[in-house]
Amino acid sequence: MKPESASFLAPSAGARAERNVVVIGGGFAGTTLARSLERRLPAPWRVVLVSRESYTTFNPMLAEVVGASVFPEQVIAPIRQMLKRTRFVMGDVTGVDFERREVRANTLAGLQALPFEHLVFAFGTRATLALVPGMAEHALPLKLVGDAMFIRNRVLQRVARIELETDPALRRRLGRFVVVGGGFSGVEVAGELADFLRGALRYYPRVRRDELQVTILQDGDRLLPELPEPLGRSAARSMCRRGVDVRLGARAARVSADGVTLADGDEIPAATVICTIGTRPHALVEQLGVPLTRGRIDTAPDMAVPGLAGVWAIGDCALVKNAATDGFSPPTAQFAVAQAKQLATNLAAAVTGRPTRAFAYVSKGMMATVGHLNGVAQIFGLRVSGLPAWLVWRAYYLMRMPTFGRKLHIWVEWTWGMFFRTDVTHLRFTRSTDNEDEAAGAAPVPAAATHPAPLH
């Protein structure tokens, strides 16, 4: 976010008198923590939540945006609607002064200083494309709503272009979509994409069904290694039935404009590669100077950051030991929410001089979608697959949406989408200008009509 002025605003004298818990990050961890603290913190304590965006993104639903099963606004929740008494500041935190006990945030009104007595890091991680050579230049990450919308538009562009091309090799390459990574997001994107392409085909009469192919690459011996083996196998069978080319033991070694080269030398010609593997810490982590392990902030068993009084870390950005299993918490939404609830209890204890407790949580299960109306889940030890798993999955995220009105609205939209045809709108984010080409978002016209236009 660009500040309108670079002036640094000192906090007012009144602000100093407040007893603030400042939470950085409005994702699953930060918003759950703020909501829980609203009920638990005694007066005069107040929560200040500062986050880059005005909304929380329900990342597990991004694949559905790619597959046009839902609209982008159905996978986000406005933070202000989620909170009652918390002060929300939309801003990008650029640094923390631990001595002055201030967080510095770049906001619409310029640089602001937010004083804190307790500070919680809950700012998640970023996607990285650095794991495989060529990925940064040629693959598309999936981490933000904008990524999901971009991929969806790119897929529609590819199909529209196949209609216009005559070279069979080029048509095949345009119609091949490779998803790198067979974990939750990879499986969800590949399944959604396969269903989306099948549904969209009827609107592109010059594209044959066998010209469109989704391939998923997993370097392990099964999909969804986070779930019990039978569910991973069931997901793979379901994907194959949907026409997805599932490649197990297949490691992407290089990505180029022409496709993917596997570690065994095999080449997969593809114009579109989607990357669902790899995360890296936010830039802020490096500036903080806090102890890190593999890019995640080290924490004590109660989620305090060692050596910094009144500083805590939860969610994907933190490495939190789980006393219930003696292992570390996985970077999932379920654990981010559980840590936030436990930290709310610990903070309420800390501000009233009571002892805190170690984080301990027994997972209630895991779920993943495998395309539209299909999923796999293990809930309270029970294995479910197909439509019931998919319904449970959607019900869970619907429950987490704020306000009854929003829940109802989204439920109606979802129900509508279950019965009606795929939306193939290719939305361009363009504005009116005096230049019509620019306004239409037109691609540059090639120098000569006989030259093949580059793929982009």
Ligand SMILES: Cc1cc2nc3c(=O)[nH]c(=O)nc-3n(C[C@H](O)[C@H](O)[C@H](O)COP(=O)(O)OP(=O)(O)OC[C@H]3O[C@@H](n4cnc5c(N)ncnc54)[C@H](O)[C@@H]3O)c2cc1C
């Ligand atoms: C495509 C995809 C699919 C997934 N599927 C699943 C799934 O099926 N099941 C599951 O359990 N988990 C899934 N996950 C993981 C899950 O989304 C994360 O574990 C969860 O979001 C972590 O919550 P968090 O609050 O720690 O971080 P996030 O949800 O990432 O939130 C971090 C917040 O901090 C803000 N922020 C970052 N830097 C700053 C800054 N400098 N200043 C201010 N604000 C900042 C961000 O804008 C964001 O709002 C998936 C993730 C992805 C990307």
